[in-house]
Amino acid sequence: MQFLGDSTSEILTQRLRNEVKRAFPAAGLRCIFKTTPLLRSRIKDKLPSFASSMCIHQFNCSCGASYIGRTIRRVSSRISQHHPAWLSKGQTKSIRRAILSHLVETEHRINVNHAFKVIYHIPTNLNFALRVRLLNIAEVGCGDPY
Numbered sequence: 034m035q036f037l038g039d040s041t042s043e044i045l046t047q048r049l050r051n052e053v054k055r056a057f058p059a060a061g062l063r064c065i066f067k068t069t070p071l072l073r074s075r076i077k078d079k080l081p082s083f084a085s086s087m088c089i090h091q092f093n094c095s096c097g098a099s100y101i102g103r104t105i106r107r108v109s110s111r112i113s114q115h116h117p118a119w120l121s122k123g124q125t126k127s128i129r130r131a132i133l134s135h136l137v138e139t140e141h142r143i144n145v146n147h148a149f150k151v152i153y154h155i156p157t158n159l160n161f162a163l164r165v166r167l168l169n170i171a172e173v174g175c176g177d178p179y
Contacts, residue, residue: 042066069158083109087155087164089171092132092148094141100132101152103172105165112149 046064053062086107092100104111114130128134136143153171155164 082151082154083107083112083149085151085154087157087168088151089153089168091150091152093150094135094139094143094148096139096141098135100135101172103168105168108149108151112145 042064049064050062053060084107087105088108089101089103090108090111092102102111114133128137135141155167155171157164159167
């Protein structure tokens, strides 16, 4: 389907192909143009940060200990693994998480809403595989991979 700007994109594509062909005769260049929605982000309501997925989250304990982790699941699901309901009741069960281990060993009590926060969220307009790679990169750098 033709749209305004087709001739510009064709000219740009041809110029880029010619330059690449001149510098690297065996290479082929394929240009892909992508648009981003302008209104969708303004119309949709923002989700609460704990409802988001594909993000880097941080835990800060009242003693100063901190933990940074990543999750492809919803943050609220990950928090329930780090701070299960049985912990608030004083029970002890299987401990497989670093944060949970810290809380049990030190007997610290936390307010989940204050102790956990999302520090980076991978954009949702990318495909899943790319989002997972960016999430891994962001965790290493503990921030924005761009």
